Amino acid sequence: MPADDPTASPAARLAELTRRLAAVERRIDVAVERFAAVRPTLIVVSKFHPAQDVKLLAQLGIRDFGENRDQEAGAKAAELASDVAVPQDLRWHFIGQLQTNKARSVAQYAHSVHSVDRVSLVTALSRAVLGVKEATGPAGRPDLQCLIQVNLDPAATAESKGRGGALPADVLALAEQIVAAPALELRGVMAVAPLGADPEPAFAALAEISARLTATYPWATAISAGMSQDLEQAIAAGATHLRVGSDVLGPRTVLR
Numbered sequence: 001m002p003a004d005d006p007t008a009s010p011a012a013r014l015a016e017l018t019r020r021l022a023a024v025e026r027r028i029d030v031a032v033e034r035f036a037a038v039r040p041t042l043i044v045v046s047k048f049h050p051a052q053d054v055k056l057l058a059q060l061g062i063r064d065f066g067e068n069r070d071q072e073a074g075a076k077a078a079e080l081a082s083d084v085a086v087p088q089d090l091r092w093h094f095i096g097q098l099q100t101n102k103a104r105s106v107a108q109y110a111h112s113v114h115s116v117d118r119v120s121l122v123t124a125l126s127r128a129v130l131g132v133k134e135a136t137g138p139a140g141r142p143d144l145q146c147l148i149q150v151n152l153d154p155a156a157t158a159e160s161k162g163r164g165g166a167l168p169a170d171v172l173a174l175a176e177q178i179v180a181a182p183a184l185e186l187r188g189v190m191a192v193a194p195l196g197a198d199p200e201p202a203f204a205a206l207a208e209i210s211a212r213l214t215a216t217y218p219w220a221t222a223i224s225a226g227m228s229q230d231l232e233q234a235i236a237a238g239a240t241h242l243r244v245g246s247d248v249l250g251p252r253t254v255l256r
């Protein structure tokens with residue numbers, strides 16, 4: 001596997017992940033204390049890293065994992081679901097740009113989608129989750145938790161959306177669609193800080209958008225923000241979910 005030394009033994013990799021995870025948890029502790037914040041949920045972004053790493057992190061108590069490509073996520077989720085040595089309460093968070101034709105696949109394994117950014121995707125996800133529910137019966141999957149990805153690039157327009165996401169002005173209308181859609185649950189907002197810009201104003205803007213959303217939908221309190229580089233700034237701005245990849249798992253140097 002790319003960034004990981006393929007010759008490393010599982011024990012050595014477990015030791016490395018233990019050390020890296022502890023360092024990230026310490027950073028979170030310090031920021032939570034400093035900003036008197038509520039401790040956010042740590043989602044470990046496992047993209048480009050093997051299912052074996054997810055298995056080791058599950059041994060370390062992690063249950064929330066983030067993926068940004070359906071094919072990779074679906075394969076990992078299926079591999080781990082059939083492994084009796086893996087706890088079966090893992091939650092897969094889909095955090096990448098999502099095409100509507102992947103909705104049916106994502107509905108098979110995802111607990112949440114953080115990258116809901118347009119009405120056509122809401123419709124596709126609702127239909128897909130309903131399909132899974134019908135196929136699996138009442139004990140089947142719960143409603144899919146949906147976060148609206150917001151584009152925080154101040155230069156973003158409907159034509160150039162940069163790193164993806166709905167424009168801030170479109171968030172409430174999209175929320176209304178999610179709330180009206182069967183089998184979906186509106187959870188909150190998500191954003192990636194614009195590349196090369198100070199994350200602080202971006203996360204402050206996200207907090208304001210979240211406040212506007214919860215004024216209408218008081219339960220939709222999730223704020224998914226903060227990655228390896230900017231988790232402190234995200235905690236300062238009230239993040240409820242962090243999405244941390246490389247600082248836990250190491251660099252993703254080679255594409256598969």
Ligand SMILES: *Cc1c(COP(=O)(O)O)cnc(C)c1O
Pocket residue numbers: 045047068095096192226227228229243244245246247
């Ligand atoms: C890859 C990714 C992350 C994790 O980024 P790191 O810098 O590795 O922590 C978080 N959010 C999204 C949307 C991603 O695609």
